Amino acid sequence: MIKVGVIGATGYGGAELVRLLAFHPAAKVVAATSRSYIGRSYSEVFENFRHEEELVLQEENINAIAKQCDVVFIALPHGVASQKVTEEILNCTRIIDFGADFRLKDPDVYEKWYGVAHHSKHLIDRAVYGLCEIYRDDIRKARLIANPGCYTTAGILALQPLVKEGVIDPAEIIIDAVSGVSGAGRGLDLGLHYDEANENVKAYKVGTHRHTPELEEHLSRASGKSVVLTFTPHMAPMNRGILITAYSKMTRACSYEDIQEIYQKQYGREYFIRLTKKGVSPETKWVKASNFCDIGFHIDERTGRLIVISALDNLVKGAAGQAVQNMNLLFGLEERAGLDMAPVFPA
């Protein structure tokens, strides 16, 4: 059994990870930490685990946990991992970080968008961006995985094959996204109070959301050109789910089948990416509580635009599920291990 540590097990991302690992055939959580619930049983905090009484939350001692575990997941906000992870830790365990600290290759870009100093610039080169379908080979060899953001996963998976093939203009990309509320986490905030979020749709962080440079970096890498794009996230009244509607301009006349072939070529053998049939648009309900990312597209002939839509569950493929997929790659397991489940509908 792979021994797993979870730093930050009581946020939504961490809790989803604990849930997925509880039924993983080859891994077991042996240590889980929390800041607010130290010493309490996990099942008291998350009563869906009422049948699992053993796991007790401990202090955030990453060094001790690293020694005990084959892999440690850090499910904490940005700014923490870069202070906690050291060469020493990486020598004794593998790290999969849910935060943003090791996602961007350029620490200046990080510091500009996140407004904090980066404390481990020397480790950035050792980090691999954990988008399994794109960087699988590098992930297999890594000790430090930067697990991608939820919006970013949906956005890059949707657009990467197109920019790579050059069929869309990398200078004309707009990504419009809608997320369920769990993406904002479990911390109390007036905007997340039930009556404020319910029966409401809003855009937020318009033009300033921190997933923007992450989207740009990986699309630039695929494109070979510098991608600067517009990204607008929205919040909709549901627990889970992200829907991306990405607008781009085609660089040449393409038929539906041409584009389909591009996706087929890159994703045809990917279990977790499901291409929808012509005329079928992805919906968040069809991926809920699963690790799938559904992708569909529409050619708007009137305007020469290509509209790509992707859907995923922000807590699974957008966080904990992808993290488990990364773990499976790291340890040479079947990539689907512990993730083999149909979306729950209606849920």
Added chain:
Amino acid sequence: MIKVGVIGATGYGGAELVRLLAFHPAAKVVAATSRSYIGRSYSEVFENFRHEEELVLQEENINAIAKQCDVVFIALPHGVASQKVTEEILNCTRIIDFGADFRLKDPDVYEKWYGVAHHSKHLIDRAVYGLCEIYRDDIRKARLIANPGCYTTAGILALQPLVKEGVIDPAEIIIDAVSGVSGAGRGLDLGLHYDEANENVKAYKVGTHRHTPELEEHLSRASGKSVVLTFTPHMAPMNRGILITAYSKMTRACSYEDIQEIYQKQYGREYFIRLTKKGVSPETKWVKASNFCDIGFHIDERTGRLIVISALDNLVKGAAGQAVQNMNLLFGLEERAGLDMAPVFPA
């Protein structure tokens, strides 16, 4: 008292109209029709009217109702009004049509997008597009008002000042929209079944929604150039509300204050348009059950794009409220009559 007839009083748009008129100081519904509930009391069908027992639903005899009423609202799907409205009817009453039949000036465009024949092409010229803030003077003199679509109202109000002033490129407009479920009406449909629509976000009619030519016609009129744009509607799990996120390219460098001045100039004296303060983005909850349209914007300096966000209640400013506003203009009443209410929050 203005005597009002409502053709199609048992859809959501018609019902909202009856609700607004129930407390209008100068108008009274004297006839209301339905296809499914003929002979039944209105309060049996909509129990929120349980305190109003008098109104009984009658057959859809528009000729008879026209003779009885000072104004007749037709709250039926497209394709009906063009078959029912005649010169004769327009001679004895005023018509405010919630459907699309008289919204587009070019019947070929109508027939192409709606896929049905237009039966009253000779009346198209008599129709005035009922977007009060933009065509107020023409509305005052009209006998036939084409009440705008819900998405269209939000989209045109958001962008019209900008295309009129030429600060955005009319060839580069993308309108991304999210609507609550009531926009799809009261007719049964699997996609509107509670468990299918709840906890789900989806795009629909991507690139093909019928509000597209309506948006284009009125933005073209303001721009002086032919606007061809991309419009993508989404459905989110809430009863009411539309949020538009409109993307455009600026034709010249503008500051926040420049754009603000353009809006201020056109909408500064409009009661029902509320411009948000810098940094505040409209949200559907702040306009619910009211006739307001809130507008805010963000300049994305990295990409040279201007992002405008507008929010309204699809059943009020997007349908019945705007219809009442049109009626008020037609009869020389105070434009706010019957519409003077704060949004309900939380609702």
Added chain:
Amino acid sequence: MIKVGVIGATGYGGAELVRLLAFHPAAKVVAATSRSYIGRSYSEVFENFRHEEELVLQEENINAIAKQCDVVFIALPHGVASQKVTEEILNCTRIIDFGADFRLKDPDVYEKWYGVAHHSKHLIDRAVYGLCEIYRDDIRKARLIANPGCYTTAGILALQPLVKEGVIDPAEIIIDAVSGVSGAGRGLDLGLHYDEANENVKAYKVGTHRHTPELEEHLSRASGKSVVLTFTPHMAPMNRGILITAYSKMTRACSYEDIQEIYQKQYGREYFIRLTKKGVSPETKWVKASNFCDIGFHIDERTGRLIVISALDNLVKGAAGQAVQNMNLLFGLEERAGLDMAPVFPA
């Protein structure tokens, strides 16, 4: 114009009061206080008021406000009014208190259920319980009104006629209730965080909710016997609405018409109480954003039980609307003034 002060204008109850008064024909809010938002414009805090820029939130100086106002509403949690209200204040203004401090006649019962000392026992006798349909005559003469709780209003209105007439056994009453989330207020709490309250139903404070003694006091008064009952509140994922399902045992065989007559006799002329037709059960959606309380009942012949169901909007008839109704009575206004509105549907 009646000059109104609102102490605690930024909770949900206070905000609903400000909304209702904004369109009241004979009253105007001249002072509004807040603890968290002193000095800020009301429309910044509640953007649904974006069209109303004048109202600025001030400190909670009740003595100064009392001198300025004809009536002061205290929309604060229990324990505050009994510390703030004095003889002096009551000599210069009228008080309508949303809290529980003056609802119970016996201060020992208050102190037992609320766990705090009562600081104005000498004023309890001056207070009138503001359930308009039952204590109308007393309310007209009062200076200090204890506005009833939301569950209590629904429960007492449902059962009072039955216990008064002696057709149900006062020793066998069970009140089961479901409330929307706004009943719990605007204060942050993990249980009210969107993802925790959404897609969830729970009972809470089982057997210990503080509205219990309030229900018992007023049903006892009507019955002439001491009523001790079981009350269980539940929370359901919606913004507004309370549904009461009250179980009781009939003391004698009664037909549907017998019971109907009892309700008709007591409520036949009440505008804000709507008795449903036989076979129609009240639903919260039919009263949303209105001051109505709908009541229906079912005789369960198999068990000899009478099941009464009532529905109201917890923020209107359950709080701010009833408070306005009380104000109207205090000042000899039309009881419906400012409350003349149909429920909003769908909302």
Added chain:
Amino acid sequence: MIKVGVIGATGYGGAELVRLLAFHPAAKVVAATSRSYIGRSYSEVFENFRHEEELVLQEENINAIAKQCDVVFIALPHGVASQKVTEEILNCTRIIDFGADFRLKDPDVYEKWYGVAHHSKHLIDRAVYGLCEIYRDDIRKARLIANPGCYTTAGILALQPLVKEGVIDPAEIIIDAVSGVSGAGRGLDLGLHYDEANENVKAYKVGTHRHTPELEEHLSRASGKSVVLTFTPHMAPMNRGILITAYSKMTRACSYEDIQEIYQKQYGREYFIRLTKKGVSPETKWVKASNFCDIGFHIDERTGRLIVISALDNLVKGAAGQAVQNMNLLFGLEERAGLDMAPVFPA
């Protein structure tokens, strides 16, 4: 592999069954029928199965399917199974019926509550009521299983130990229940239209719901006395979940620990029943998408009542999950096979 047939695979209950069986270690769906979607791939109808293209929906030929399968689930409304199931079919396969036809031992009671004739009275004796925790031994030997109703499962599991031990008065039971909307099925209906069900709570079928005699039969069996009770279901705006609040009178003074011991004795070794700790009340969110039934209780000393609360997922423990649990018993498998999953939260 156990070969499974599913009659009625496109309702919510049938679809949940297909989902659970898709990952069952020892069973495989080899035939699935539908009335509306014959010949179509399952993944077209339920796009959450987009990764599973093989299953094609066929006609409802139960005789042919019975020959092919080791067990056939009938996920159709009441009235169908009693017409379709024959001795011959039971000789060649096992039947697990989601409908009500074989749940009640007295066909007169069935015909009275369901208003239709029972077509297979001779088979009633062969049927075993599939409430695994109570009738496990009988289930193991059965050929025909009547899978319990959703409300009934929650209600009987909550109260059976108490009536069996005689600590509550079987003549004084009231069961108040709240269900999510999926309990009403996938068939279109105005009451299940999104905008009608959303933001609404209502009681329905007050005193007349068909789960009443089922609750009474099994509680009577446990009690040894004839139980006649009041049952009131409510609908709340969420996809899944049932919460039961059951009121009863204690026959003798019992402490919390006394009652706890009774539950512990009967359910202490049951994996799928989780007793909550003192002061913790079950909530539907903690069992979502799982086969657990959570039970908690409160002694209301003021009234001598015992209030028991239970929560389950109506589509899992209330339908498909329990059906799989029954199948596992029938075939001597591990009872948790295919059901070993933590509730999904937040979902």
